[in-house]
Structure formats: structure tokens, C-alpha cells
Amino acid sequence: MLAFLSLAIIAGAQSVHDHLRSGDQAYKGQDYVKAEEEYRKALEKKPTAQGEYNLGSSIYEQQRFEEALQQFERAAGQATDPTLRANAYHNLGNTYYSNQQYQEAVDAYKNALRIQPADAQTQYNLSQALRQLQLQQQQQQQQQNQEQKEQNQEEQSKEQDQSGQPQEQEGPPPPDQEEQDQSQSEQAPQPGEQQHGTLSDEEAERLLDIMDREEQKVQEKMRRAEGKPTKPAKDW
Secondary structure, eight states, X not given: OHHHHHHHHHHHHHHHHHHHHHHHHHHHXXXXXXXXXXXXXXXXXXXXXXXXXXXXXXXXXXXXXXXXXXXXXXXXXXXXXXXXXXXXXXXXXXXXXXXXXHHHHXXXXXXXXXXXXXXXXXXXXXXXXXXXXXXXXHHHHHHHHHHHHHHHHHXXXXXXXXXXXXXXOXXXXXXXXXXXXXXXXXXXXXXTOOOTTSOOHHHHHHHHHHHHHHHHHHHHHHHHTTSOOOOSOOOO
């Protein structure tokens, strides 16, 4: 009876391995639906951090970002292997980035770098997330300014209706939309600037150097590929 139980456990373990291997083959063949099915079967038999990570990767490629977030969070929380844990945080950052949640992406990339500080791809992705975060903050500030302007104009209009006299406008008029767009493009967000909860000055200087080197590599690749864009995702 004991021998039979041992054989059953071995057979079960082999079955999990077979599902993972089949999922890997499907993933490499870009059949992400099939890969998802195989990874789910493997997880049903034996939940593992690697299985959660692989499942998250297959779901990410199907652009179901909310589900992918859950899988990478599980993988990062369960992983004991430092490399797997760092990769889970990296891909968690990629998923937040794809979902335009840039502050969360920054936090995830920083968690990955705490485990693997020398990972140049994560450092580069962090710099891009910081750029997008600052741009997002600028856009939000512009929207708030526009809303405040409209509110002030509405209040002035009400006062004019009540008094019958035009109201003086204090200060210069705001720039038109074309000028705002030009100003925004000229003020591209720079990685490493202090933002709430982002980088220290020392970290920022290091990231600037890395970003410059990596951007040169990316530009060379993009020129060779005739302008083909690169997505912020980590191959596995």
C-alpha cells in the first residue's frame, strides 16, 4: 500500500510537469489560450509560484491585465526563489504599466530592483514608468486648472448678470490649447526627479545614466526595425 501511494504521488508530479511543459510549448508558439489551459491544469494538481507566474504571463499576453495582476501578485507573494520573485514583481510592473497605473508600476519595479538591483531591463522600465507618471500628473494638473478656470468664468458670469457691469479679469489670459500641447511636449518628464514615494537623489542619478545607455540601445534597435515600437515586457 505504501509503495502504491508513492507511485501515485510520482505519477501526479509527472502529470504536473507535463502540463507545465505543454504550457511552455504553447506559450513559445504564441498560443496563449492553450498555454493558459495547461497552466491552470498544472495549478489544479499542485499550486506553485512558478505555475502562478506562468499563468499570469499567458493571461497578460491576452491583455486581460486585471487578472494578470492577481496572478503576478500571488507569484511574488509565494516565490522563495529570488529570481522568480523579482521577475514576478517586474511583470507586475509591466501589467500596471499596460493598465496606465504608473505609480503602481513604479512601486512594483522598485520591489524587483530591491531583489535584483543590477537588472538593467527593470531599471529601464522604471525610468519609463517615471516619465509616464510625471506626464500623467502634468495632465491631471492641466485638467484641474481648466476646471478651475471654467468655474471662475461661470462665477464671473453670474456676478455680471446680477450687477449689470462687466468684471475685470485679473492676470494674463491662459494659453490656448495649442500652446499648452507645445509646452507639454517641451517639458517631457525626466526620470529621477523627486516625486512622492519615488527615488532618492542617488538612485535618480544612477537611473539617469542607465536610462541614457538603454535608450541608445533601444533607438538603434528601432532604427534597424524601421521604427517598430518596443513593449515594456520581460521575456521569460
